[in-house]
Amino acid sequence: MRSLQATFYRNRWLFSRRIVQCLIIAAFAIELPAGGYFAQGNLSSSVWFGIGLTDPYIWLQSLFAGAPLGKAALIGVVIVAGFYLLLGGRIYCSWVCPINLVTDLSYWLRQKLNIKSNYTLSKNLRVAILVLSLLLSLLSGTLAWETINPITLFQRELMWGSVAGATVLASIFLFDIFVTRRGWCSHICPVGAFYSELGRVGRLRIKATQAGACHGCAECIKVCPEPHVLAPVVSKKAAYVTHGDCTRCGACLDQCSTGALAMSLSFKKPSAFKGIPVVSSD
Ligand code: SF4
Ligand code: SF4
Structure with missing residues (x-):
């Protein structure tokens, strides 16, 4: 069970x-x-x-x-x-x-x-x-x-x-x-x-949860159907996936063992957290 x-x-x-x-x-x-x-x-x-x-x-x-x-x-x-x-x-x-x-x-x-x-x-x-x-x-x-x-x-x-x-x-x-x-x-x-x-401005996004939780194994990128959308987040160049190609499938979330990623609906402008600037991943 x-x-x-x-x-x-x-x-x-x-x-x-x-x-x-x-x-x-x-x-x-x-x-x-x-x-x-x-x-x-x-x-x-x-x-x-x-x-x-x-x-x-x-x-x-x-x-x-x-x-x-x-x-x-x-x-x-x-x-x-x-x-x-x-x-x-x-x-x-x-x-x-x-x-x-x-x-x-x-x-x-x-x-x-x-x-x-x-x-x-x-x-x-x-x-x-x-x-x-x-x-x-x-x-x-x-x-x-x-x-x-x-x-x-x-x-x-x-x-x-x-x-x-x-x-x-x-x-x-x-x-x-x-x-x-x-x-x-x-x-x-x-x-x-x-x-x-149509989805470029969508507010349901994959985001990095906190600086340091990601240890860079890139397992999420391997399972992502559109790997280029995750690359900026994994390489700590962006805090959010903003590319319109992201399908919100959650495969990256199923794969990540450290909880470094999350999917959330936010209407606020993405705020940077320590160590990770907010830049577009488009
Ligand atoms: S609409 Fe359907 S067939 Fe077309 S890209 Fe999306 S999942 Fe694939
Ligand atoms: S939700 Fe799916 S498409 Fe979007 S970044 Fe994660 S694995 Fe890739």
């Missing part, structure tokens, strides 16, 4: 994320005994207890495609964008997006099989795909990314067993194992790129 508790504690952020991710999938997929679902639609556009929520990136594409500005959709966009703006956009990636289940599994397998291949891809690639998707939406009058968006295909695959969905998911899975570490999410997905921009 004690070892079970210890295992849970060592992976508390991972377990918490998995529970939230699975509950969100279940809300769309499992029919209630009285009929209906907790949530209708999909992660791009959904209705929860009568409240419509719209993914801001989808909305932006529809704007470029020339769709009329619906008031209900606009309210849904403001709610979703406000939430991610407040907390940090890529919290969507590690707590909501179902593809994260696939890419985390790929990463785990890659580690287990000790696969070292790491084809170099620029992080700017996903920003270029983001811009291209908006341009294509403008030219084609359609939601360009939505036709191949694996997040939507995942839900289709789950509900209707779509062949296209299975093929895309398998491709991402294999790509992340054999081609590049964290290849899809860190280098290709425009949704992640969008939320990274």
